[in-house]
Amino acid sequence: MIGARRRIGGGGQDNSWPGFVDALSTLLLVIIFLLSMFVLAQFFLGQALSGRDQALAELRGQVAQLGNLLKMEQQSNQSLRDSMAELSASLTAANKDRDSLSANLEATRTQLEDSDARLRAMTEARERFEAEAKDLAEKYGLADTALAEERILSRRAQEQVAQLQRNITALQEQLGRLEAALQASEERDRRNQAVIVDMGRRLNRALASKVEELAGYRSEFFGRLKEVLSTRPEIRVEGDRFVFASELLFASGSADLGPEGRAEMRKFAETLIAISREIPAELQWILRVDGHTDKRPISNAQFRSNWELSSARAISVVRFLTSVGVPPERLAATGFGEFQPIDPADNVFAYSRNRRIEMRLTQR
Known part of the structure; x- marks a missing residue:
């Protein structure tokens, strides 16, 4: 519009006022519009x-109510705390009463058990006393009966006492005679004891002479055997004693006499038989054959230990001597295993010395 007006009045005359008015009117319309909008916004x-404000008022009312409720709740909590304290005190007192009642109950139970035990003991004692009283009554009846019988027996005993006195007088007379006979017998015993002592001395001298005689024959026997066997x-x-090495008589682990052992045992038997003819028959002599092994263990199907092996070897020698004419009643076989070594060393030489057969002429 302003531009139009400018174009209309473009003849050289200043027509700016209408345009200013238009601008003011436009500005006024804008301000009016803004004021109306402000009024609406204010409304x-x-x-x-x-x-x-109304909501704030309501909220203040609710806050006031909540404050009142809070005060009431605090008062209620305080009363609850007071009640709780009272209840705690009551509970503590109740616990103390309960503990006291428990202790009293336990004491009462103990007393009751003691009373029951005493009652049982008294009951048992009463039953025992009743049984004893019954037994005593029975014994009294029996004793009364026995007393009557005893009186009868007493009279009979008095009669027997008189008879016994008469018998005692007779026995005293017999005792006097027996004492005289005993003295005579003791005198004979003393004489016999002297004779027995003398016979014992004679017997000891005879035995000593026999032992010396057997020792002489043994010395002669050993002398002859030394002459026969000294080359080995x-x-x-x-x-x-004569000692034969096991290697001479037996193979290792065997109890059978070998050919060489048989030959040596045969010479030994011939010498023994020859000397036995010179020994008097009253001399009770025997030849003891002892078997020994070394300490190395043995275990096979035939021998489970060295004891069995040593015994079997001694028996084998005795059987051979019997087979060649030595009287069996003059022989004895013994096995010692490894338990009687003559050399305790632990080497092959000691083992060889300990494996042996020993011959000893001794008295039965």
Whole structure:
């Protein structure tokens, strides 16, 4: 519009006022529009503020109510705390009463058990006393009966006492005669004891002479055997016995006499038989054959231990001597296993010395 007006009055005359008026009118319309919008905004804002005030009032009322409720709740909590304290005190007192009642109950139970035990003991004692009283009554009846019988027996006993006195007088007379006879017998015993002592001395002297005689024959026997067997190093004399090495007589682990052993045992038997003819028959002599092994263990189908092996070897020698004419009643076989070594060393030489058969002439 302003531009139109400018174009209309473009003849050189200043026509700016109408345009200014138009601008003012336009500005005025804008301001009016803004004021109307502000009024509307104030109206709606007033409405909103009035609603907020009402809500605030309601909230203040609710807060006041909640404050009142909080005070009432605090008062209730305080009363509950007081009640709780009272209940705790009551519970503590009740616990103390309960503990006291429990202790009293336990004491009462103990007393009741003691009373029951005493009652049982008294009952048993009463039953025992009743049984004893019954037994005593029975015994009294029996004693009364026995007393009557005893009186009868007493009279008879008095009669028997008189008879016994007469018998005692007769026995005293017999005792006097027996004492005289006993003295005579003791005198004979003393004489007989002297004779027995003298016979014992004579017997000891005779036995000593027999032992000396047997020792002489044994010395002669050993002397002859030394002459017969001294050529073999496997045969040695140790004290009062002949020692034969097992290697000379047996194979290893065997109890059968070998050919060489049989030959040596045959010479031994011939010498023994020859000397036995010179020994008097009253001399009770025997030849003891002892078997020994070394300490190395043995276990096979035939021998489970060295004891069995040593015994079997001694028996084998005795059987051979019997077969060649030595009287069996003059022989004895013994096995010692490895338990009587003559050399305790642990080497092959000691083993060889300990494996042996020993012959000893001794008295039965």
